[in-house]
Amino acid sequence: MATRQLYAHEPDEPLWEVPASGAARFGWEYEEGRERLLALYRKGKDKQWDAAKRIDWDVEVDPYDPLGVPDENMAVYDTPYWHRMGEANRRDMRRHYAAWQFSQFLHGEQGALVCASRITESVPDLDAKFYSATQAMDEARHVEVYSRFLHEKIGMLYPVDTSLRELLGDTLRDSRWDMPYLGMQVLIEGLALAAFGMLRDFTEKPLPKQILTYVMQDEARHVAFGRLALRDYYAQLGDAELREREEFVIEGCYLMRNRLRGEAVLTDFGIPAAEAVELSERSDFVRAFRKLLFSRIVPCVKDIGLWGERLRRAYVDLGVLDLGDASLDRLMAQDEELAEQLDARRFAAEEAARVAEVARVIAEGEAPDVKEDGIPGEDGGGKPEE
Template sequence: MPTLDLYTTDPGDPHWQVPATGKARFSWEYDDGRDRLLALYQKGKDKQWDGQKRIDWDLEVDPHDPLGTPDESISVYGTRYWAKFTDKDKGELRRHLASWQFSQFLHGEQGAMVCAARIVESVPDLDAKLYSATQVMDEARHAEIYGRFLHEKIGMLYPINDNLRSLLGDTLSDSRWDMPYLGMQVLIEGLALAAFGMIRDTTDKPLPKQILAYVMQDEARHVAFGRMALRDYYRQLSDAELREREEFVIEGCHLMRDRLRGVEVLENFGIPKAEAEEYAERSEFLALFRRLLFSRIVPCVKDIGLWGKRLQQAYVDMGVFEMGDSSLDLLMAQDEEIAEKLDAERFAAEERDRVAEVRETIERGRASEAGRRSYTRPHPEEPPEEPIPGEA
């Protein structure tokens, strides 16, 4: 079925055209570049994988409980609307919320693919071009995976959220070559990692857990790439240039904080927009979720050198300032370990199943051979019958 037929509401023009500005930059320096970035480039090549093969797409997904997350995470849980919902209504709401969330992941991954391609085009250094070329393939794979999950397992999509669309548009239309890094690698990717991790660590469903763990393994490299490139470049900028980028970060953080509320889902269930927004703001779970979303962004912004007073105050107002002391390296190492552990557990289970299957086949073969030998074994010759007395 065509994707446009699966959208809950009309997404508008099927092609969104963002005016391109800036310059394509070539580098004639083909010698070795920065060691750390080249090492990341090598890792990007080594860690390529096939989403059709690494993920077990035969796993069943209940469309009315795709993620297995607690109902308390739904902003209308415990309200008068929730009390009126039948079990069928609640199942359909879970389906819509999962569709909405993974649809935003899908649209964001396509945006990341375009931004990575823009970095290849515009960044001046060859080592950065080389790594970002691997990221283009990563993001293409992620878009493929999220699209397949939505098509085959949920059967429904939501249009791109207005706030995500706005941030993507601002990122791609800026002529400065570092802005795709800042908008995508730091803000959008950082927030996506936190959202992925929240679901990965709470879901009890194996298929979405696999998808999120493997995608996060890639995304951790992308954030590391943005940190390396921007940290070096921002050391050279004036205070005025740094303030311009801090303003961009503040506006982007506000947009992203307001993105993950799912108000448009509640509107589809007959809840007025104003009430839906109020429930989202009052939800303790969503408040914690929105706060944790910045666990990857704040330390990265601080690390690359954007830490002026106005930006610090913005993070104080959002209640996330202390996250600047979090260890990004530790978080990324954990993402890597979780994906590798999941692989090890899956392969061990598959190996146990193969061993059991082989043993069962051998036993069946032995039993069959024993039966065949018993059936074909020659019988001893019977003695001739003795004559019955009185017969001639």
Template sequence: MATRNLYAHDPGDPGWTVPAAGAARFSWEYDEGRDRLLSLYRKGKDKQWDAEKRIDWSLPVDPYDPLGLPDETSPLHGTPYWDRMSDKDKGELRRNYAAWQFSQFLHGEQGAMVCAARIVESVPDLDAKFYSATQTMDEARHAELYGRFLHEKIGLVYPIDDNLQALLGDTLRDSRWDMPYLGMQVLIEGLALAAFGMLRDITDKPLPKQILAYVMQDEARHVAFGRMALRDYYRQLSRAELREREEFVIEGCYLMRDRLRGEVVLTDFGLPRDEAVRLSEESEYLRVFRQLLFSRIVPCVKDIGLWGERLQRAYVDMGVLELGDASLDLLMAQDEEIAEKLDAQRFAEEEAARKGEVAEAIAAGAGEAGTGVGEAAAGAEGAAETREV
């Protein structure tokens, strides 16, 4: 079924055209590069995987409880609205929220794919072009699997959130080659890692857990790439140039913080928009989610050298300044470990299932052979009795 037929709201034009600025840059030096980036490029090649094969798409998903999240995560829980809802309505609400979240993941991954392609085009260094080429493939795979999950397992799609679209547009329209790094690798990928991680750790449903864990394994490399490239470049910039990037980060962080409400889902259930915003803002789940959201962004921003006074004041206002001391390397190592453990568990289960099938086949074969021997013995006895008669 065409995606347009699955949208909860009319997405408008069938596509979105962003006027792009900036130059395509070629490098004729093919034998030099930063060891760290080339090592990451080699890892990017080694870690390529096929969403068709690595994901077990045969796993069932209840579209009315696709993530298995506790009822307490709903902003309506504990309100008169929740008390008046039937079980069917609550299931529809869970379906819509999951569709909204995964739709934003889907649109964000397409944006990441386009930004990675822009980095290949505009970054001056060949080692960065090499890695960005592997990331473009990663993002294509992520868009593929999120799209498939929405089409086949939930059957509902939401248009791109206005704030996410605004941040993508600002990132792509800027002519400076480092801005796709900053907008995508630091802000949007940082947001994605936090959102994926929270759902990965809460959901008890095996299919979305697989999808989120494997995507996070890729995204951790992408953030590491952005950190390496921008840290090197920003050491060369003037205070005024750094201030411009910090303003971009401040605006982007406020946009992302505000886009997380998802009040459109509540308005779809008949709530006035002001009421939907209020209930979303008062949600304890949203408060925790926002805190975790910046756990990936703030330390990365500090690490690459954007830590001016105005940026710090903005993070104080958001209540996330202390996250600047968090260890990104530890978080990314955990992402890698969780994906590898999930693989090991799945392979062990598949191996056990194969051994069980072999044992059953052997037992069945032995039984058939025993039956054949018994029949042959009975036939011999019958023949002997006939001869005696």
């Protein structure tokens, strides 16, 4: 079925064109490169995987409860609107929330695909071009995964959120080669990692857990790429240039905070827009979710050298300044380890099932060939029939 038939709302335009400026950059040094980035490139090559094979798409998913999220986590829970809903409407709302959330994951991954391609074109260093080329393949795979999950398992999509679209547009329209790094690798990818991680650790549903775990294994490398490239470059910039980038980060963080409300779902169920926003703002779950979503961004921003006074004040206002001391390396190592552990458990279970099946077949082959009258036949050692 065509995607346009599954949208809860018709997208504003079937094709969004973002006028891009900037230059394609060629370098003529092919041997030298930063070892850290080249090592990341080699890792990117080694860790490629096929979404059609690594993920078990035969697992059944209840589209009305794809993640097992308690109703208490919905902003409308225990309100007059909730009490007036029948069970059918509540089930439908769970489906809409899942469709909205995974649709934003999908649209963000397409944005990452475009940005990775843009980085390959515009970054001046060949080692960075090498790695960003592997990232473009990763992002194509992520688009494939989330699109398939939405089409086959939930059967509904939502258009791109306005705030996400605005941040993507700002990232792509800027002519400076480092801005796709900053907008995508640090802000959007950092946000995605935290959102994926929270859901990965929360859900016990096998298919979304596989998807989130394997995608996060890739995303951990992407954030590491942004850190390495930008930390080296920003160490060379003056105060005025650093402040420009900090302003971009501040605006992007506020945009992403506003992106997380999901009031589009509430308005679909007849709740006025102003009340939908208010319900989301009052939700304890939404507030906790927002803070966790900055757990990858704030330490990364600090690590690459953007930590001026105005940026710190913004993080105080957002309630996330304390996250600057978190260990990104530990979080990224955990993301990779969890994917490897999931593989080990899944393949061990598959191997055990295969061994059991082989043993069963062997046992059946060794059993006596007993005829219907209970007398062993020739193969079973009895006297053959006349």
